[in-house]
Amino acid sequence: MPEKRDLTTIDAVRAFNRLYTDRIGILDRAYLKANCTLAEARVIYELGARGQASAAELVRDLYLDPAYLSRILKAFRVKKLVEQTRDPADGRSQLLALTAGGMAEFEALANLSREQLATMLEELGPAERGTLVEAMATISRLLDGDRRNAVPPVLRPHQPGDLGWMVQSQAEFYTREFSWNDQFEALVSDVASKFLANFDAAKERCWIAERHGVRIGSILVMNGGDGVAKLRLLYVDEAARGLGLGRLLVDQCIEFARRSGYRRMTLWTNDILHAARHIYIKAGFRLDSEQRHTLFGPELNGQTWALDL
DSSP states (O other): OOOHHHHHHHHHHHHHHHHHHHHHTTTSSSGGGSSSOHHHHHHHHHHHHHSOEEHHHHHHHHTOOHHHHHHHHHHHHHTTOEEEEEETTEEEEEEEEEOHHHHHHHHHHHHHHHHHHHHHHTTOOHHHHHHHHHHHHHHHHHHOHHHHHHSOOEEEOOOTTHHHHHHHHHHHHHHHHHOOOHHHHHHHHHHHHHHHHTOOTTTOEEEEEEETTEEEEEEEEEEOSTTEEEEEEEEEOGGGTTSSHHHHHHHHHHHHHHHTTOSEEEEEEETTOHHHHHHHHHTTOEEEEEEEEOTTSSOEEEEEEEEEO
């Protein structure tokens, strides 16, 4: 049985699906008020968009029952919407394509769809439309696992708004996952504020990791004085974990610190953050000191780690 939090997400997705399918009329007997069902419209769209395809490809890509697709194609042939030619790469297979009448149906469906969406968007202002497009892009990115994981993250310097995102994302995550109190958010806010107020581009740096234009990770190097660089605020979004991003961010910090002439790098963490500690150990950091504390509510074991550069 999924956790309660997962059930909440699942129910929210189901509610959105019901709303959207009702708004675009997917469950109507006649899709877009045209003389065809949703499945028939999908076949017409795929053939119009691709130019040609085999029945096997349509079955695979549209998740259609082969017998159901056969009945659809039979009706299309009667209406002279599709034609078949022998596949030159496989003489046993036939390629399907729309006839001139089929292309006219394809264009008619596209126009009906555009008109329906134009009506749906009429009451939205420009900013609201932009928000809608961004939200749809986010849904597509998150649910398309192959596309989401295939694109490598981009590392860039900080821009206005990035440090605010760092405070929010870390406060929300650690409060949710470890029940830390608002003093952790106060600490992160203080670090971010001091970084911006005293930023020295020659000795300090912030990296923001992005994928598809969305922030998924961050880290800071701050000047601790006396030749010591401080690694601060390592964070990797849950959707990007397991991809090596944390190690990439830490490596960037170490390389920058060496180039900038630091002799030593230190960081402070808590021993329950196992994934982060594993990254630090792999990078060569050694435990320097540790002390029990209740800064964030629960009793924790704070640790200072150091790396000679």
